[in-house]
Amino acid sequence: MVEESSAGYVLFTQAKTCVGCRTCEAFCAYHRYGENNPARALLHVLKFDNLSVDIPVVCQHCGEAPCIAACSIGAISRDPRTGAVVIDQNACLQCRACVPACPFGAITIDPTTNLISKCDLCGGDPICARVCPKHAIMFTKRSVGPRVLMRAANEQLAQSVEQSYRSRVKPPA
């Protein structure tokens, strides 16, 4: 998953690498609110335990953001410096039209303040990417991100190709 930023950096996630530890959630909430409370995090790891799958879900800061379109009062806009889609709480009516508009469900309602909340890329240096132990969330140059995914997807192929090379070697007599 890839999203645009005018700073040339993208925040993207890899469900295949995610270990479900939720360090991202813990630090997101702490960094923003100064308390230990992942329920307030702006991103979420969806756990599907019986499928053995963990999926990190975060705002994609879409190029054509449905949440911006859904907001009738213009409270959501793009931060030109970071490229992040951000909510202006002073303007926000708390009408929640943006919540179902997001195709990822990435807009949340903070359980403590009841305010509509979303990821703002921590002002340009997202903490989730810094603390993820497995780099399942990465904040990296736009062109680098997809290459990382490409490499991961083709690792098995690389191993089979190597095997085919080795099978040509004749054992010593």
Next chain:
Amino acid sequence: MPRITIIRGREDHLRELGRLFGWAGKTLRVDLTRGDCFTQDTPENLLRDFLGGAGINAKILYDEVGPNVDPFDPENLLIFGAGPLTGTIAPSGSRFCVTAKGPFTFAFCDSNSGGHFGPELRFAGYDHLVFIGKSSKPTYLWIDDSSTELRDASHLWGKDVWETEEIVKEEVGDADVKIAAIGPAGENLVRYAAIINDHSRAAGWGGMGAVMGSKMLKAIAVRGTKGIQVARPEEFERFCIKAKDMVLKSPKPKTVGIYGKPWLNWLRNEVQKSNPTKNYKLPRVPPDEFKKVGLEAFMDLVVKWKGCFNCQLDCSHILQSKRGPYAGLMTEGFEYNQQIDGQMMGTYDLNFVLKWTAETNRLGVDCDGPAYAIAWAMELYENNMITKEGLDGIELTWGNQQACLEMLGKICKRNGNSFEYLLGEGIDLASRKFGKGSEKFAYHVKGGRLEIDPRTGWATALAHATSTRGADHLKGMPLSNAFGVWKKIPYEFTDDSKPEHKAEAVIFFEHLNTVTDSIGLCKNDTWSQSAECPGLVEFAEMLSALTGKDYTADSLLRIGERIYNVERAYNSRCGLNRSHDSFQEKFFSEPIETKMGVLDRETFEKLKTEYYMLRGWEPSTGHPTAKKLRELGLDSVAEDLKIRRVIS
């Protein structure tokens, strides 16, 4: 017997001085007989003197469950305890402890688990849950922040853990709730039944699942949205990030971080040459078979890694069996223990180990308990002391995987014959009941199965003999060089062939591990298992910034000592003494190829005496002395033991 005792000792209600930071400061008391819950302020003296988690659990057990209570009586408590760091950004702040009078120790017992349940309990605003009584019908507890409800679980009774989780999530309308549940094993009071949380994490030791089942408590579901407040937020964040980086820079990410605990199977089999196999008939997996269960075989199963709340190490895995009878099975797994289980039953097949892991999680039972019982039964079968007819047609030969799985089902569901029922009682009770000399090859200490050969070394032997909850490496076995760092002396924990300094080392690790279990961090990525990981100094830094109180490495160790003395005192009160800190004859007479070879009885007893004396305990009995207890501020415990004539 009063349901809620008055906590003896000075109760400082310092709330007028300010808020409580770090601790939620609340204990949820659930009376299952009456069907009600109430929230109690955790007494300030417990927070001050016992930290939390395992520590406060132990003191509550001491104060409220006397020696005449049977583990399955309604008067036994089932206590869940998270630490002040559980649920925080402290690395591996995921742990919680479950404590009760143990169904196979008949004395103190506790079990620790990771995952996400402990943190969620804390986010709901509780540090501890204390269950007493017995519900008249199956029930589950639903905690939704401050709202608590005991719900009917009659439709869940008999279902396995995974089915139960799905139904409960559906009923409460939220797939993100965290659940701790028992399966058929707990319901049927199998003495080593487990409590499974977050699908595949376990409070596996000690039969806590059976205590839960005896109370007709099927599950606990929790959702929490409250924060854990911090006294000095910036300082706390700094110390937590520093600790996090220590974990990443330590050797752990390259060993256990990749291979998981199976890395230990390799270390013990190939380096230390001691790895229980075929009910200890073999000292380790034979070299020609080890390839089937070694690191390469393990990595072949790995789909990806898996981690507990806020962990940097993430030592667990999602494994998939690719071939054989269990091909396609994919689930979280496994620890070193499951590998020992496979080996104990004479199998050398990691696909089977994965199947065993899945089944034991699903059925809600400790992985080791049934494996050791079956291994013991296999030895009986080999010696014709039990026959195929006596096992309803099951051929319990070494390595018969099908037989193992069938027997596992019968043990947990208790739908087999009387011998199969007996296996669910644990090898201590089973061997004593069965008799005919079978006690000789039931390897346990205080009823708890022995999973590391004491002939590995002196600290190993001493730690397993003295563990307060029965044979177990996680109370006191030195698994890192932290002792050397602490004492500023050269120390290599794998060099365990001489008894010198081992008593002191074991005592240090008992206190260190108790502290770790009380604050809510994991032993895998802290001093307990790597001297390069965060240790007592870092714990003190994080705790001080979190709570606003002043902790030091020394003051933490002191609290660890206090807690361990409470656990030991509990055991003394239950009738355990020096003679129970020992092993079966085999370990004293049959040498294996470790440096130590065999446990020399005289040296072992001398080592125990040294241990008791260093601890300030009475060497002839192994009981804590009144002097030591008072020194630790445990005057009420000293008086209690004196009144009962346990000590003088």
